[in-house]
Amino acid sequence: MNNTRVWQKLRPYALVLPAMIGILLFVVYPILYLVKLSMFKYNLLNKDKSKFIGADNYTEIFSRGDFYNALLTTVLYTVGVVVITMALSLFIALWLNQNTRFNALVQAGIFTPHIISIVSIALVWMWLMEPNYGLLNFALKAVGLPALPWLQSSSTSLLSIIIVSVWQNVGYYSLLIVAALKNIPQTIYEAAALDNASKFKVFYKITLPMISPQLFFILVIMTIGSFKVFDTVKIMTGGGPNGSTTTLVYYIYEFRTTSIGYASATGVVLMAIITVLTFIYFRLLSNKVHYQ
Amino acid sequence: MAAIEFVNVTQAFEKNVIIKDLNLKIEDGKFTVLVGPSGCGKTTLLRMIAGLDRQTAGSVLIGGEDVTDIAPGQRGVAMVFQNYALYPTMTVRENIEFGLKNNKVSKEERNRLVESISETVGLSPYLNRKPSALSGGQRQRVALARAMVKKPSVFLMDEPLSNLDAKLRAQMRIELIELHKKLGTTFVYVTHDQVEAMSMADTIVLMNQGRIQQEAAPEDIYRQPNNLFAAQFIGVPPMNVGDLGMDGVKFGFRPEGAVLTAERTDSHFGVRGRIVTREMLGSETIYQVKTKQHAFMIKCTEDQFTVDQEVFLGVDASKIFFFRQDEHRIAQDDVRHAAYMAALRGQQHE
Ligand SMILES: Nc1ncnc2c1ncn2[C@@H]1O[C@H](COP(=O)(O)OP(=O)(O)OP(=O)(O)O)[C@@H](O)[C@H]1O
Ligand SMILES: [Mg+2]
Numbered sequence: 001m002n003n004t005r006v007w008q009k010l011r012p013y014a015l016v017l018p019a020m021i022g023i024l025l026f027v028v029y030p031i032l033y034l035v036k037l038s039m040f041k042y043n044l045l046n047k048d049k050s051k052f053i054g055a056d057n058y059t060e061i062f063s064r065g066d067f068y069n070a071l072l073t074t075v076l077y078t079v080g081v082v083v084i085t086m087a088l089s090l091f092i093a094l095w096l097n098q099n100t101r102f103n104a105l106v107q108a109g110i111f112t113p114h115i116i117s118i119v120s121i122a123l124v125w126m127w128l129m130e131p132n133y134g135l136l137n138f139a140l141k142a143v144g145l146p147a148l149p150w151l152q153s154s155s156t157s158l159l160s161i162i163i164v165s166v167w168q169n170v171g172y173y174s175l176l177i178v179a180a181l182k183n184i185p186q187t188i189y190e191a192a193a194l195d196n197a198s199k200f201k202v203f204y205k206i207t208l209p210m211i212s213p214q215l216f217f218i219l220v221i222m223t224i225g226s227f228k229v230f231d232t233v234k235i236m237t238g239g240g241p242n243g244s245t246t247t248l249v250y251y252i253y254e255f256r257t258t259s260i261g262y263a264s265a266t267g268v269v270l271m272a273i274i275t276v277l278t279f280i281y282f283r284l285l286s287n288k289v290h291y292q
Numbered sequence: 293m294a295a296i297e298f299v300n301v302t303q304a305f306e307k308n309v310i311i312k313d314l315n316l317k318i319e320d321g322k323f324t325v326l327v328g329p330s331g332c333g334k335t336t337l338l339r340m341i342a343g344l345d346r347q348t349a350g351s352v353l354i355g356g357e358d359v360t361d362i363a364p365g366q367r368g369v370a371m372v373f374q375n376y377a378l379y380p381t382m383t384v385r386e387n388i389e390f391g392l393k394n395n396k397v398s399k400e401e402r403n404r405l406v407e408s409i410s411e412t413v414g415l416s417p418y419l420n421r422k423p424s425a426l427s428g429g430q431r432q433r434v435a436l437a438r439a440m441v442k443k444p445s446v447f448l449m450d451e452p453l454s455n456l457d458a459k460l461r462a463q464m465r466i467e468l469i470e471l472h473k474k475l476g477t478t479f480v481y482v483t484h485d486q487v488e489a490m491s492m493a494d495t496i497v498l499m500n501q502g503r504i505q506q507e508a509a510p511e512d513i514y515r516q517p518n519n520l521f522a523a524q525f526i527g528v529p530p531m532n533v534g535d536l537g538m539d540g541v542k543f544g545f546r547p548e549g550a551v552l553t554a555e556r557t558d559s560h561f562g563v564r565g566r567i568v569t570r571e572m573l574g575s576e577t578i579y580q581v582k583t584k585q586h587a588f589m590i591k592c593t594e595d596q597f598t599v600d601q602e603v604f605l606g607v608d609a610s611k612i613f614f615f616r617q618d619e620h621r622i623a624q625d626d627v628r629h630a631a632y633m634a635a636l637r638g639q640q641h642e
Contacts, residue, residue, distance in 0.1 A: 187377035195391035196365025209381035290381040
């Protein structure tokens with residue numbers, strides 16, 4: 001009797017145990033370990049010579065100019081990628097939502113970048129952006145515009161990286177928005193037509209609110225993803241030229257051998273920034289989002 | 293002034309011709325009900341009036357003016373959709389005033405209209421709710437209010453009551469009839485429920501497979517159906533039909549037009565039969581009576597018989613209809629009518 005009672009109490013915990021073990025092992029433990037590392041002056045060669053230095057790593061972070069540089073670069077990159085991708089994919093989705101046979105083809109094509117490895121994409125774009133004989137400059141010259149140095153100059157390198165990221169993402173997010181658009185019942189638009197609503201009004205008062213949950217989701221996901229950008233930077237510029245594309249994660253990566261403690265502290269700061277950002281999003285926007 | 297007229301209208305979706313060469317006049321200020329079985333083209337017709345679908349050929353006139361090239365919002369037409377089609381992201385108030393805003397009605401005027409309309413349909417306490425927080429009946433009222441507030445000259449309704457429970461439906465029926473009296477505008481109401489059609493219509497337009505079968509007042513359609521389809525569509529249970537065995541002609545009588553007796557009586561058409569089923573509906577009882585050749589449904593106000601009982605079924609001459617082989621009704625003054633009457637009388641069998 002008593003045994004079954006106990007089992008009934010325990011059963012839910014037993015059922016979530018496997019998942020909890022996974023989370024503890026692969027999420028919670030690494031985070032705690034990261035926090036712990038961030039408070040050490042860590043010696044890679046001899047672990048015993050590592051020294052506990054409290055918050056010193058953090059004071060160092062906030063007193064170093066290159067951290068602020070990396071932060072600014074990351075913010076610029078994120079804003080660029082998020083704004084351009086959202087605007088473009090919304091635009092493309094609205095266009096794709098008109099059912100034509102041609103659009104079905106475009107839909108398949110536009111998704112392809114998402115399934116290709118970012119390494120291949122980055123390499124192809126590096127080739128396209130080659131200043132002397134790359135296709136992009138060739139095209140610019142063909143229409144009479146001045147050629148750009150692309151990845152070779154600190155003034156255009158971040159822009160180049162943003163372009164590549166947008167190009168890779170835009171298809172995927174377009175499809176997400178198309179799916180949302182297709183979910184809006186046609187009769188609502190018919191009712192709006194009978195209500196004499198202008199095209200702009202229909203878009204602003206009906207279409208946008210109806211897809212707001214998906215747009216909000218994309219905004220949050222893309223902000224987080226962009227803040228953690230690494231692979232594109234690593235392959236295309238290595239953070240350069242002159243640190244102009246050193247994003248936060250790449251910044252952390254640069255300290256991987258020289259100062260693990262400092263890198264860990266930066267990682268913790270990055271985590272905090274993303275958490276705060278997400279929180280702000282939810283606070284500011286969630287009452288504007290319409291959930292069915 | 294908004295009579296509606298269809299002139300040689302054809303509507304086809306790709307290769308499927310749904311409506312062919314339809315001519316119809318819907319009178320100004322009347323409550324017209326379009327009724328017919330599922331898929332007969334009622335919604336299609338309504339959408340052409342609203343301008344949501346463009347006809348393939350022919351023209352649609354509202355108030356004598358060809359509206360083919362006029363946008364839905366400019367036709368002075370309001371529509372209540374079958375699924376209401378409320379704007380889910382807007383509150384009840386915003387739903388109701390959306391059309392007014394688009395028509396540049398001033399804010400004070402808008403507020404006044406919304407207040408008075410929501411008073412009329414009993415929505416005042418819900419103005420700040422979203423449609424998802426309303427019951428089916430309340431949503432329906434929002435849909436009605438949204439249409440009414442625009443003061444349209446034509447009111448289109450596509451089965452607006454089909455989602456409601458029986459009691460609310462009966463109540464809304466009465467409210468719609470009163471609304472029509474009050475507004476005095478043209479109502480076009482679509483339903484496939486013939487009780488709704490009979491109870492609300494000034495004129496019923498009965499359709500089948502994209503063709504108009506009959507266009508008449510409810511009592512005329514009931515008393516003088518044009519053809520077999522009209523006879524069997526209007527009335528519950530449908531009209532009883534049997535073969536006369538002459539020229540391919542069929543005879544028919546309504547379930548409430550026959551009398552059941554335990555003893556043989558003298559009536560124009562009389563047969564002996566046996567009761568197979570009995571449905572007691574409260575104020576009336578419906579029996580299914582099996583005769584030698586047919587099975588008839590009979591509606592009686594009194595519940596006097598039991599299943600398996602032998603009964604005599606009698607129908608008066610005035611209650612009998614005849615239909616030609618092409619299913620058109622044979623009028624009383626037709627030369628052959630008397631001959632068919634005689635033939636039916638001769639058919640009396642034990
Ligand atoms: N957009 C469309 N494309 C192709 N066929 C259509 C379209 N709309 C309607 N139809 C066809 O036209 C016919 C009539 O449809 P309609 O919606 O007018 O029927 P209805 O009389 O309103 O029926 P119900 O009582 O079921 O609502 C149906 O056979 C339907 O399949
Ligand atoms: Mg319909």
